[in-house]
Amino acid sequence: MQNVDAAGLGIGDDYPPRIMGVLNVSEESPYDPSVFADPGEAAAYVDDELIDEGADIVDVGLESANKKFDVLSAEGELDRLDTAIETLESTSGDAVWSIETRYAEVAEAALDRGFDMVNDIAGFADPEMPEVCREYDVAVAKMASPPDITKPGAVRATPWTERKSAEWAQGADYVDQVYEALTQNGLTDKTIVDPAFGRWSEDQTIEDDRETFRRLREFRGLGAPTLVSINRKTFLRSLADRSTEGALPVSLAATSMAVERGAHVIRTHDVSETRDAALVGDAFARERGRAGVDAALAAEELDVTTAGEFARHAERVGVDGVDPADAVAGVYEVAGPDDELGRLRAAAAAAGCRFAVGPDGRGLLWGSAAALTGLAADERVPSTLASALADAAEDAG
Numbered sequence: 071m072q073n074v075d076a077a078g079l080g081i082g083d084d085y086p087p088r089i090m091g092v093l094n095v096s097e098e099s100p101y102d103p104s105v106f107a108d109p110g111e112a113a114a115y116v117d118d119e120l121i122d123e124g125a126d127i128v129d130v131g132l133e134s135a136n137k138k139f140d141v142l143s144a145e146g147e148l149d150r151l152d153t154a155i156e157t158l159e160s161t162s163g164d165a166v167w168s169i170e171t172r173y174a175e176v177a178e179a180a181l182d183r184g185f186d187m188v189n190d191i192a193g194f195a196d197p198e199m200p201e202v203c204r205e206y207d208v209a210v211a212k213m214a215s216p217p218d219i220t221k222p223g224a225v226r227a228t229p230w231t232e233r234k235s236a237e238w239a240q241g242a243d244y245v246d247q248v249y250e251a252l253t254q255n256g257l258t259d260k261t262i263v264d265p266a267f268g269r270w271s272e273d274q275t276i277e278d279d280r281e282t283f284r285r286l287r288e289f290r291g292l293g294a295p296t297l298v299s300i301n302r303k304t305f306l307r308s309l310a311d312r313s314t315e316g317a318l319p320v321s322l323a324a325t326s327m328a329v330e331r332g333a334h335v336i337r338t339h340d341v342s343e344t345r346d347a348a349l350v351g352d353a354f355a356r357e358r359g360r361a362g363v364d365a366a367l368a369a370e371e372l373d374v375t376t377a378g379e380f381a382r383h384a385e386r387v388g389v390d391g392v393d394p395a396d397a398v399a400g401v402y403e404v405a406g407p408d409d410e411l412g413r414l415r416a417a418a419a420a421a422g423c424r425f426a427v428g429p430d431g432r433g434l435l436w437g438s439a440a441a442l443t444g445l446a447a448d449e450r451v452p453s454t455l456a457s458a459l460a461d462a463a464e465d466a467g
Contacts, residue, residue: 071083071290071293071294071295071370072259072293072294072295073085073295074209074260074261074262074294074295075209075260076127076166076186076187076208076209076260077166077186077187077208077209078166079126079127079166081209081262081295081334081335082295082334083334083358085334086348086349086352087329087333087334087335087336087348087349087351087352088126088127088334088335088336089124089125089126089127089335089336089338089341089344089345089348090125090126090127090128090129090168090297090335090336090337090338091116091119091120091121091123091125091127091128091129091165091338091339091341092120092129092131092337092338092339093106093112093115093116093120093128093129093130093131093157094106094130094131094134095107095112095130095131095132095150095153095154095157096131096132096133096134096142096150106157107153109153109156109157109160110160112153112157112160113156113157113160113161116128116157116161116163116165117161117162117163119341120163120165120341121161121163121164121165122163123341123342123345124341124342124345125165125341125345126165126166127165127166127167127168127187127335128161128165128166128167128168129168129170129189129337130154130157130158130167130168130169130170130185131170132147132150132151132154132169132170132171132176133146133147133150141219141220144173144175144176147171147173147176148175148176148179151176151179151180151183154169154180154185155180155183155184158184158185159184166186166187167184167185167186167187168185168186168187168188168189168211169181169185169187169188169189170189170191171188171189171190171191172190172191172192172195172196172219172222173196173199173219174196174198174199174201174202175198177190177199177202177203178202178206181202181206181208186208186209187208187209187210187211188202188203188208188209188210188211189210189211189213190210190211190212190213191213191215191222191223192213192215192218192219192221192222193212193213193214193215193216193217193222193251193252193254193255194212194254194255194256195215195216195217195218195219195222195255196219197255200255200256200257200258203258203260204258204259207260208260209260209261209262210258210260210261210262211261211262211263211264211297211335212252212257212261212262212263212264213264213265213266214248214249214251214252214263214264214265214266215251215266215270216228216229216251217233217254217255221270221271222266222270223266223268223270223271223274224270224271224274225244225247225248225251225266225270225271225274226244226247226271226273226274226278227271227273228247228251228254230242230247230250233250233254234250243281244274244278244281244282245281245282245285245288248265248266248282249288249289249291249292249382251266252265252289252292253292257292257294261294262294262295262296262297262334262335263289263292263294263295263296263297264296264297264298264299265282265286265289265296265298267279267282267283267298267299267300267303267305268299268303268304269304276304276305276308277305279303279304279305280305283300283305283324283327283328285376285378285379286298286328286331286332286333287331287332287373287374287375287376287379288376288378288379288382289332289382290332290372290373290379290382290383291379291381291382291383291385291386292382292386293386295334295335296332296333296334296335297333297334297335297336297337298328298333298335298336298337299336299337299338300321300324300325300328300336301321301336301337301338301339301340301344302314302317302318302321302339302340303321306320306321306324307320318340318343321338321340321344322340322343322344322346322347323347325338325344325347325348325351326347326348326350326351326354327351328351329347329348329351329352329355330351330352330354330355330356332355332373336348356373358370358371358372358373359371374397374398375398376398377393377394377395377397377398377439378394379398380394380397380398381394393440395438395439395440395443396438396439396440396441397438398438398439399436399437399438399439400436400437400438400439400442400459401434401435401436402434402435402436402455402458402459403432403433403434403435404425404432404433404434404435404455405431405432405433406431408431410452411427411431411433413450413451414435414450414451414455415427416450417445417448417450417451418435418437418445420448421437421441421442421444421445421448422437422438422441422444423435423436423437423441423442423445424436424437442459443459443460445459446459446460
């Protein structure tokens with residue numbers, strides 16, 4: 071996993087989770103508590119509600135990305151940039167300042183006037199954006215989007231038959247599309263990837279977001295830090311039937327889970343609470359072993375729990391001819407009559423699984439996902455266990 075330096079702020083596995091607080095200078099933005107037109111009021115909000123509460127990054131939005139509003143032109147965003155600059159210059163607290171934009175010329179103007187990084191909600195749809203970020207040597211968050219500057223986050227609107235192939239488009243699920251969208255137009259050495267949670271298009275569903283969240287670890291296969299923007303989003307609110315105002319608890323629960331699954335930056339309007347939730351997730355995330363980082367032979371343990379996650383890393387590294395199901399394992403506790411346990415032992419050995427029984431008749435069955443799939447097909451395995459093994463192997467993929 072590559073760490074990213076954002077104006078001296080380290081982002082990645084070697085650093086604690088970073089909190090990105092939100093400031094909007096767009097009157098059409100839907101979340102009123104973060105919207106300011108007066109630079110003095112905006113600066114006070116940044117100091118008191120963002121930086122003092124634990125924000126590492128202040129992300130300034132010049133327009134609402136809500137699809138019900140017309141897209142603001144680059145000229146329109148530049149007209150609002152003065153308010154953002156005055157706010158930055160009036161703020162006393164220390165933070166990395168991020169400009170949220172889809173336009174390279176806006177990003178360049180903001181960087182020239184004191185901003186530290188870019189949050190590109192259109193995923194490099196402006197082909198000049200990566201070059202601007204490289205030229206200024208700044209970190210850039212890249213949100214999964216189609217190659218259309220007017221449709222940020224609308225991954226399903228990507229013409230995948232043209233961008234990939236008809237065969238790929240037919241077989242790809244939504245998470246595959248998000249992953250591929252993040253690879254479109256490449257990554258800079260300081261890119262942070264954002265899987266684009268939220269209803270960015272009419273055909274994107276709540277279940278799309280939930281499946282993306284379940285499979286969040288897969289995005290580690292891109293080798294870049296991950297940013298998630300899940301604060302009070304519908305896919306979480308609907309689980310508990312909460313309004314936006316009442317959705318903070320579900321957002322915090324998801325924040326801890328996101329960090330445990332490998333997220334490095336959490337974008338939020340609720341800085342203090344989100345910071346605490348992120349620290350809890352970080353404290354209980356699994357340790358990833360490393361060896362010889364500065365030596366001739368270096369090793370880094372990858373966070374792999376499913377075959378799909380392994381496949382992403384294999385694609386990144388360029389490893390072919392390996393069954394991802396061989397890289398993940400499952401473990402089951404089994405109990406039953408001696409004769410059934412004997413048949414299971416024989417079937418497990420034939421499938422390449424392991425099976426050991428303790429003194430009280432309970433045993434442990436374990437093996438790779440591929441081996442357990444083979445075991446499920448053995449007629450000596452009871453149908454209920456075979457079904458459980460097959461379902462688990464499918465989930466692991």
